[in-house]
Amino acid sequence: MNVVVDLNRCQGYAQCAFLAPEVFTMHGEESLLYHPVVPDGQLEQVRRAAVACPVQAIVMGEEAGAGAR
Numbered sequence: 001m002n003v004v005v006d007l008n009r010c011q012g013y014a015q016c017a018f019l020a021p022e023v024f025t026m027h028g029e030e031s032l033l034y035h036p037v038v039p040d041g042q043l044e045q046v047r048r049a050a051v052a053c054p055v056q057a058i059v060m061g062e063e064a065g066a067g068a069r
């Protein structure tokens with residue numbers, strides 16, 4: 001499962017870093033670092049982070065893929 005963060009949307013609210021700290025980490029005040037490949041055990045956390053993101057900047061898996069639709 002892949003995850004993509006639209007960093008143009010991301011406002012650095014850090015909800016994701018709070019909910020899925022192994023995948024998302026804040027670097028400084030408002031830049032976000034993340035792992036584009038979600039480890040198996042982290043799926044649920046990343047899903048919650050995606051839902052919690054106030055600006056819907058987190059896109060997971062199928063939608064994050066090559067845009068085949």
Ligand code: SF4
Binds near residue numbers: 009011052054
């Ligand atoms: S929750 Fe959304 S806005 Fe906040 S740091 Fe994560 S991706 Fe950015």
